Amino acid sequence: MADALVVEELSKSFGALRAVDGVGFAVKDGDVHSLIGPNGAGKTTVFNCISGFLRPAEGRVLLRGEDVTAWPPHRLIPAGLARTFQITKVFGDLTVLENVALAARSRLGQNLRMWRRASKVTSANVEALEILEMLGLAENASANADHLAHGDKRILEIAIALALRPRLLMLDEPTAGMSAGETEHIGKLVRRIAARTSVLLVEHDMEMVLGISDQVTVMTQGRVIASGTPDAISRDTNVQDAYLGALDARNL
Amino acid sequence: MLFAAGAIALAALPYAGVPPFTITLLTEAFIFAIWAMSLDLLVGYTGLVTFGHAAAFGLGSYAAGYFAREVTADFFAALLVAEAIVVGLAVTIGFVVTRVSGVAFAIISLAIAQVLFQIAIAWRPVTEGMDGLVGVPLPKIAGFTIDAGAEFYLLTIATLVLVYLGLSRLVASSFGRTLQAIRTNEERAAAIGINVRLHKWIAFTVSWGVAGIGGTLMVFMKAGTTPMSLHWSESGNVLVMAIFGGVGTLFGPMIGAVAFVFLRDEFTTRFEAWQLAFGLVFVVVVLAFPSGLAGIFARAWRALWPTRS
Structure with a gap:
């Protein structure tokens, strides 16, 4: 079977800065694959190039063997790719349920239906509630998304993406700004989600990444310096020098 | 029920x-109400603020008025011709202008309205320049002439009701909800597979089409129109009506238009600088109730019937 995602020789520059320089890796079907690296390593740029929010200068992106390089998001989603955002971007003035139902209706091809009431698209509402229940947000379903606590907003981000029933879910720093307890909770959720879809995770929290990933790819300064199992990565001296060392130094 | 009553x-x-x-004032107010609701679809639901919405209204007036005078006064024929022209132009320019948002969209829409304004002045063989289009006959429906006054007022109310029901249904549909998602967060909307540009394009076209209905009624009511119907100040007026009433509610812009027409009438008979007086009222209402007159109504309603909200 083809890999869930293959990235080949991806490059992207902003002016003179070569933010991403020949990056390549593959996400195996059913894996939780993490992309890590210090700030400015180019992780988010890679993420945006894959998900259609930036156009790569060079390289290819293959989704289940299909070349989807530079496809816009509204074509990538039917192809099975969904993403979340590092900065929370939920629909603040809509209810929590409606946030997720919007995504479900979008997947069901209802976006251009102009007569039938959205609230009557029962399948979307049922599915949205189901996802909220799985992620523990169901009791907030009728609250405005703006009124959720920060941690819950991050989970709502994931709920919205899941309603698109992706075959590859891309999570952009889902634990940004979270407490240790919340981070652990997200880690468990990600493992649970992995039963449904492959996951590409961009993350800062090293401990969480090593705990929940099947594969890890490490980037610094726009390049991949290592790729492998969490075990191998934590023993890799290159990684220790370039990334873990930097982290340790900061933690001292 | 309440609405029907x-x-x-x-x-x-x-x-x-x-x-x-x-009755004449009310007729004018209800025609403006149709126009203000069409603007609400863009401003309040899609988040596209336009400074050129007079273009759709004025163009509808010119097209329907010219056709009614030169060919037939049949209301539906004139409406159809006006809609063909307004929607045709909206599809064309909408394709371009919906590539941008925010201030850029507002300025480009203003520029388009000003271009139409200049054409209305310069294309004298058709538009009769600054004098404007005159001598538009009373409209006919199934061969019967709709008299000015009560009959035309009823035609306007019937149109307003249909437009309100149609737009209410549209904004509650899946499509309407995706527009609101785009207004709230465009990037997020794209990330759930909404084709943002296509949605804006359709919303723009529908909005222009509905404004064209208002323009058609207006040219029959006034028996003509002038280039001033395309002027930027008219685009400003309809924005004031919508914001005064409360955008994103449809109902708000409707009452905003009625309030605008009656306050203007009241103030012009009393003050030389009526805009100043109206401006004061506008500022006070919008500062005290950012959601406009509709917000005041909603609050009063909740106070009267606390259990029903």
Whole structure:
């Protein structure tokens, strides 16, 4: 079977800065694959190039063997790719349920239906509630998304993406700004989600990444310096020098 | 139910001793209400603020008025021709202008309206320049002439009701909800597979089409139109009506238009600088109630019927 995602020789520059320089890796079907690296390593740029929010200068992106390089998001989603955002971007003035139902209706091809009431698209509402229940947000379903606590907003981000029933879910720093307890909770959720879809995770929290990933790819300064199992990565001296060392130094 | 009762009560006014002058004001107000609701679809639901919405209204007036005078006064024929032209142009320019948002969209829409304004002045063989289009006959429906006054007022109310029901349905549909998602967060909307540009393009076209209906009614009511109907100040007026009433509610812009017409009438008879007086009222209402007159109504409603909200 083809890999869930293959990235080949991806490059992207902003002016003179070569933010991403020949990056390549593959996400195996059913894996939780993490992309890590210090700030400015180019992780988010890679993420945006894959998900259609930036156009790569060079390289290819293959989704289940299909070349989807530079496809816009509204074509990538039917192809099975969904993403979340590092900065929370939920629909603040809509209810929590409606946030997720919007995504479900979008997947069901209802976006251009102009007569039938959205609230009557029962399948979307049922599915949205189901996802909220799985992620523990169901009791907030009728609250405005703006009124959720920060941690819950991050989970709502994931709920919205899941309603698109992706075959590859891309999570952009889902634990940004979270407490240790919340981070652990997200880690468990990600493992649970992995039963449904492959996951590409961009993350800062090293401990969480090593705990929940099947594969890890490490980037610094726009390049991949290592790729492998969490075990191998934590023993890799290159990684220790370039990334873990930097982290340790900061933690001292 | 409440809406139906209100519409019937309004329709009965000419036969309940309300003076013709008030009926004329109400007719104008309800035509503006159609226009203001069409603007609400763009501003309040899609988040596209336009400074050129007079373009759609004025173009509808010119197209329907010219056709009615030169070919036939049949209301539906004139409406159809006006819609073909307004929607045709909206599809074309909408394709371009919906590539941008925010201030860029506002300025480009203003520029387009000003281009139409200049064409209306310069294309004298058709538009008769600054004098404007005159001599538009009374409209006919199925061969019967719709008289000015009560009959035309009823035609306007019927149109307003249909437009309101149609737009209410549209904004509650899946499509309407995706527009609101785009207004709230465009990037997020794209990330759930919404084709943002296509949605904006359609919303723009529908908005222009509905404004064209208002323009058609207006040219029959006034028996003509002038280039001033395309002027930027008119685009400003309709924005004021919508914001005054409360955008994103449809109902708000409708009452905003009625309030605008009656306040303007009241102030122009009393003050030289009526805009100053109206501006003060506008500022006070919008500062105290950012959601406009509709917000005041909603609050009063909740105060009266606390259990029903």
